[in-house]
Amino acid sequence: MPIIELDNLSKQYPLPNDKSKSFLAVNGISLRIEAGEIYGILGPNGAGKTTTLEMLEGLTDIDGGSATIDGIDVKTNPFKVKEIIGVQLQANEYFDNLSLVELLILFGALYNRSIDPYELLRKVNLQEKAQAKPSKLSGGQKQRFSIACALVNTPKVLFLDEPTTGLDPQAKRNLWDLVLQLNKAGMTIVLTTHNMEEAESLCHRIAIMDHGKVVAEDTPQNLILKYAPEPPQAPLHGNIEDVFLALTGHELRE
Amino acid sequence: MISKLQLHLTRVFMLIFLRDRQSIFFSLFFPIIFMTVFGFINNGRQEPINLGIVDASSSETAIEFIQQLIDNPVFNVTIGQEARLRSELVEGAQTLVLILPETFDVSGDGMELPLLVDAAQVQQLGLIMPVLQQTLIAIERDFRGNEPLFSLAIEDVQARSQRYIDFLLPGLMALTLMQLSIAGSGFNIVEYRRKGILKRLFVTPIKPRDFITAIVLARMAIVLIQLCVLIAFAVFLLDVRILGNFFAYFFLVILGTFIFLCLGFCLGSIAKTQQAVMAVGNLVIFPQIFLSGIFYPIDSMPAFMQPIAKLLPLSSVSTGMREIANNGASLLEVMPSLLGIGIWFVIAFVLATRLFVWKEVAN
Numbered sequence: 001m002p003i004i005e006l007d008n009l010s011k012q013y014p015l016p017n018d019k020s021k022s023f024l025a026v027n028g029i030s031l032r033i034e035a036g037e038i039y040g041i042l043g044p045n046g047a048g049k050t051t052t053l054e055m056l057e058g059l060t061d062i063d064g065g066s067a068t069i070d071g072i073d074v075k076t077n078p079f080k081v082k083e084i085i086g087v088q089l090q091a092n093e094y095f096d097n098l099s100l101v102e103l104l105i106l107f108g109a110l111y112n113r114s115i116d117p118y119e120l121l122r123k124v125n126l127q128e129k130a131q132a133k134p135s136k137l138s139g140g141q142k143q144r145f146s147i148a149c150a151l152v153n154t155p156k157v158l159f160l161d162e163p164t165t166g167l168d169p170q171a172k173r174n175l176w177d178l179v180l181q182l183n184k185a186g187m188t189i190v191l192t193t194h195n196m197e198e199a200e201s202l203c204h205r206i207a208i209m210d211h212g213k214v215v216a217e218d219t220p221q222n223l224i225l226k227y228a229p230e231p232p233q234a235p236l237h238g239n240i241e242d243v244f245l246a247l248t249g250h251e252l253r254e
Numbered sequence: 255m256i257s258k259l260q261l262h263l264t265r266v267f268m269l270i271f272l273r274d275r276q277s278i279f280f281s282l283f284f285p286i287i288f289m290t291v292f293g294f295i296n297n298g299r300q301e302p303i304n305l306g307i308v309d310a311s312s313s314e315t316a317i318e319f320i321q322q323l324i325d326n327p328v329f330n331v332t333i334g335q336e337a338r339l340r341s342e343l344v345e346g347a348q349t350l351v352l353i354l355p356e357t358f359d360v361s362g363d364g365m366e367l368p369l370l371v372d373a374a375q376v377q378q379l380g381l382i383m384p385v386l387q388q389t390l391i392a393i394e395r396d397f398r399g400n401e402p403l404f405s406l407a408i409e410d411v412q413a414r415s416q417r418y419i420d421f422l423l424p425g426l427m428a429l430t431l432m433q434l435s436i437a438g439s440g441f442n443i444v445e446y447r448r449k450g451i452l453k454r455l456f457v458t459p460i461k462p463r464d465f466i467t468a469i470v471l472a473r474m475a476i477v478l479i480q481l482c483v484l485i486a487f488a489v490f491l492l493d494v495r496i497l498g499n500f501f502a503y504f505f506l507v508i509l510g511t512f513i514f515l516c517l518g519f520c521l522g523s524i525a526k527t528q529q530a531v532m533a534v535g536n537l538v539i540f541p542q543i544f545l546s547g548i549f550y551p552i553d554s555m556p557a558f559m560q561p562i563a564k565l566l567p568l569s570s571v572s573t574g575m576r577e578i579a580n581n582g583a584s585l586l587e588v589m590p591s592l593l594g595i596g597i598w599f600v601i602a603f604v605l606a607t608r609l610f611v612w613k614e615v616a617n
Contacts, residue, residue, distance in 0.1 A: 057457045061613070079459050087457040091450025097273035098266070109262045110458040149454075 003157060003188050004033035004056070008065035010212075011051050025051045027212035028065060033205075035156075038179065038189045040203035042196075047209040049192040050090070053159050056190075057087050070156055083111065086150030086158045090165075092142050094134045100145060101130045104152060111153040124148045124178060140171025147178065158182065160191040164198055176202055256467065259460075263468030264475075271438070271476045278480070285430050285484050293419040293492035302330040303382055306339035306351040311358040315397070319354070322393045328385055343372055349382065416580065420495060423488050424579040425548035428572035430484065431477055431507060432542065435514030436521065436535055438473040443522025443615065444531045452615060462612045470515050477511050478504070498578035502585045506578065509595050510571035516602035517567075523609035542568040547576075567602075570594030 011026040026048040033039045041049045054060040056067055058078035067074040074081050094103050101117040108115035121127045124144040129137065137145060143163055150158055160179070164172045172195075179202060183189050193199055199206050200220045207217040216223060256264075272278070305323065309316050324331045332339070332348065342348045351370040358365070369386075394400075446452045455465065488494040496503060517538065525531035545559065546552075546568035552560055563569055574591030577583040585592065 059453060059456060059613070082457060082459045085457070087454075089450060089454055089457070091453065093449035094451060094454075095266075095270050095446075097270050102266070102269070106263075106266050107458065109259060109266075110455070110460045112259065112459075153458075 001035050002032040003035040004031070004067070004069050004190070006031045006052075006056075006065070006067045009052065009055060009062060009067055010064035011048075011055060011060060012063050024212050026055070029209070029212075029214050030065075031207060031214065031217070033188065033190060035188050036183070036186060037204045038183050038191070038202055040199040040206045041190070041192045041209060042194075042199055042206055043192075043209035048212040049209055050161055052209070053161055053190070053192060056081075057085065057159060058082060083153065084156045086147075086153060086155035088143070088146040088150045088158075088160045088163060090161045092134075092146040094149075096133065096135065099131045099133060100126065100148075103134065104148060107149050107152045113153060115152050120148045120151055123151065125174070138171070140167050140174060143167065143171070143175060144178065147175075147182075151182075155187070157188045157190065160189065162192055162194065164193065164195055172198070256471075257464065260464050260467045260471070263464060264471040267468050267472035268475055271472060277437075278476075281430065281434055282480060282483060285426050286487055288426060289419060289423065289484070289488055289492060289494075292422050293488075293494070303328060303385070304332070304347065304349045305329045306332045306334060306342060306348040308336040308339060308351065308353045309333060310336075310356045311354050313358055316354050316358045319358075319393060319397070322396065323389070326389055328389060340370065343370055346372070350386070419488070419492055420580055421551075421576070422549070423485075423494050423496075424575035425546075425572045427481055427484060427507070428510060428546070428568055428575055429543060429548050431481060431511050432514045432568055432571075433539060434477045434480065435473060435511050436518040436539060438477070439469060439515045439518030440521035440525075440531055440535055441518070441528075442469070443519065443610075444525060444528055447522075447526075447615060448528065452612075456612055462610060466519065466606070466610065470512065473515055474508065474511050478507065481507060496579045497582035499584065502588075503575060503578045505585065506571060506574045506588075506591075506595065509599060510567075510575075513567050513571070513595065513598045513602045516606040519606040520602070520609050523606075523611070523615050542566050545569070546572050548572055565594075567594070567598040570598065 007030050008028045009026055009030070010024055010028045012022040013025050015021045015023055029048075029052065041052065043049050051060060055062050056069065056074060058074060058081060062075050069081050070084055072080045072084070095106075098106065100121060104115065104117035104120055108117075118127060118130060121130055124147055126137075126141060126144055126148065129141065129145075134142065134145060147158075147160070147163070163179070164175055167175065176198065179189055179191075191203070203220065205217065205219050206223060207214045208223075209215065216227065218226065307320055307323070309320060320331070320333065323329050332342075336351075336353065339348060339351045343351050349372075353368040353370070355365070355367070358367075367390075443452070485496070489496065518535075521531055521534050521538065525534050542548075545555070545563040546566050547563070548568070552563050552569060552573070555563060570591045570593075574588040574595065577588045577591065578585075
């Protein structure tokens, strides 16, 4: 059962150097993302990954095509969609002067829910930072806190925009574990990444985007079988001396 | 009506603002310094005029005349040689030097008394000359035993003495509320956008009107608290009097704060960077500091500028507040100011709701 359906979705932006012309940042993409999947969107910078996510999140207007999340049309019902999604953006700064607990309570209030901030912090392993200010967190802790904020409404779909960019290997692995754990509990997760290892080991399926189009979509395994270049021929081993010896024998001569 | 969410958000924003100790300190620091300086510089009493007298005649009439001047509280008399007094005049120790010629006598008619002045103090002279003239005439009458035909008995109809600090306080408060409000909405919006906070809020189901309402209410509360601190300081420590109704006074404060918060939202929506909002903000703030009758009355400005000055929103707010504080005017009596405030209220509110579009401001 697909939980997210994109049909011919597109987005135009004016060209930066010539405002009278526009280009298609997202050029008619159609995707089906299944409930319970971890779905990765890959692509070079400017391929349209973030724009696609922002259209799904209601941050950017949809210029063409349609998108639904859990059967709700994003274009006509953006506020209903916002109720059931959780979002972690690339920028992860928050109000100064509020502690993690106060920020989580604030985010809960935005969804009209009273939440247990300590429970959420435990989920992302930040319970000992409860009274800290976000500016005092490390990169990995900030990303985990962003995810905690995205979980206040127990969303059906979690969007992560480059969640591990800039993290050290320990923090990265730690975040993957968190994503797997959330997914195991039934959450659909859509993420963008530049990290191929992340896409390969974490995602059930991957879409590769370039120039606003999806150029390939499948499981990591199938993509490798289909597109990875053939392994090169086994290299020559030995040298001419071996050839010489093989032809003339090892026996010592006068 | 204010919803539960708006109330919660208002509380959160108040917490955020109150924890920003540094900006609270500085927004109180400068008005207090200002008031202290002006409160003590001019304490309402007219300083005696330093008058040097050169007595070249040594006649009895002259001695008596000088004694009359010494007894007059308007003057602080020094008697001495012309050369010394001249140099004191140049240095500023004397304001005027009066020379009584050798022939000084009451019998002489239409005698001219040379009066030395420093042209650099010519403005002050305009105030002093009538006082001097009056005093001389009174002394002359005394000498000649003439009964004056009439005299002026000056009575202050407002029965109070107005000091500069009394004039300054309402303007200073209007200025403070403008700066706090524009910074409180405009500068914050740009900061929240730069940090991506607006974007993050936008992907939650919050409505822009909840966000704006909360910021306006929270800022309003903070501004009122800060202004109360300033008023308490002025009233208790500097003995500034507010004659009018306190509620009427604060009614104008609230309206003014609302106007400038809305204008701040406009600035924050137009300007995209911190530098831009500072520049545009100063463009709005600075002319109003000098043209809105904060430090001196609009009536004392060049005539061609007065109509423009009176159109500024801060002029309406400060004029209205001053009328209430200094003259005890009622809300009905400050109608012209209220009308100006009302018009700006509508303009600012409409502009703010037009310009603050979540999607565009957040991205």
